[in-house]
Amino acid sequence: MDVQEILWQYGQGNRDFSRLDLQNINIIQAELMEANLSRTALDWANLSGTNLNRANLNRADLMHAKLISAQLIEADLIGADLSDADLSWVNLEGAKLTYANLSNANLKQAILTNVDFKSANLSGANLVGVKLNGANLSRADLSKANLSGIDLTGANLSRVDLSRANLNGADLSGANLYKADLSRSNLRNGDLQGAILQGSNLHKANLKGANLSGAQLKESNLNLANLSEMSLQAGRLSSQIDLSSASLVGANLSAAILKNANLGYALLHQTYLIEVNLKGANLIDVSLMGADLRGTKFRNSSLCRINFTETIMPDGSVHP
Template identity: 45%
Template sequence: MNVEELVQRYSAGERDFSIIDLRGAVLEEINLSGAILHGAMLDGANLRRANLSQATLSGAALKGADLTQADLSGADLSDAVLDEAILEGAILDSAILDQADLKAANLAGAVLSEADLSEADLEAANLTGADLEVANLHQANLSKAALERANLEGANLEDVNLAGAKLEDAKLEDTVLESGDSTLIS
């Protein structure tokens, strides 16, 4: 299936595009709100400013994809592979990212308020200035992550790996650190 056919079928009311292969495709500003893209192969795709709100992208491959300023609010990205993806300024409020692979992803300025990032791998991710207010990061790996100026107010950081993480000027009011090793915060 190519991009034109996807747009046509979506416009006609079809929503299930599981396991679609659009690696490297240009999908900039596309509206796929509520689409089911479970297991989709979107490595290296251009999804800048795309509307993927409420979409199901569980198990999707988005390695190196450009999701700059994309709307992923309420989307299910559980078990998705987003390592080295660009999510700068993306809206991910209330998104499900449990067990997602976000190694070295760029989430600078992203909105992740109330997102579920439990057991997510955010090693060396750039979360500078990101909004993680009331986010669930239980057992997440944030080792070597850049969290400068990030808003972590009310976030759950229980059992989080923060080894080598940078938290300068981060907002940590009402943050839950119990059971975690707060000595790893640098």
């Protein structure tokens, strides 16, 4: 079936184009709203500017397809293959993309508000400048994805894979990152105010200059992470940070502001805490074995049952 036949049939009221072979088809700026294209082969197709609002593209093959500036509001793309597709400037507001394959897809400047990406594969995808407010990304694979400057305010990212992802300057305030994998990710200068990071993996993550005001990092893995110059800037959320029972072995917290932080039962072996502000912090049952505390301030902190073995104290002396 060629382009003219599809458009003619659509004009006559036919909406069913499912299971067709439409590889390499060129349908630019067409009207295909609510069309049924489920399981249709559209790989390498050009659908740029086409209106596919509320279309059924369930399990469709859209590998390498061009969907630049296409309208896919509330479209059904469950299980669709969009790997290596160009979705720049596309509008996917409210679309269903659960279990979809978007690996290495270009989603630059796309509108992804309230999209359901649960268990979708977005590894290596370009998501620079996208709008993801209210999106569901739980259990999605975003490893190595470029999310620089992205707005993920309040997004559901529980158990998401963001390992090695670029989140430089990203807004993750209020996001749910429960048990998320953020190992080796770049979160430099990111806004994580009030984010839920309980049980998350931040091994070797770069959080330099990040705002973690009110973040919940209880039982998280921050071993060898860079938290230098981390701040608890005053904002709309509580400034207290929960690091209780967290593992910070070998982490760099130099010049971090941890006023009133909860570090109870945390593991801080060989951690760099140089020039850290720990005023009013909870340090009950903390292990600081081999940590470097030069210049650190403990005023009004709760210091009880602390392991200072071989610790470099604030005055530079080494505890026996």
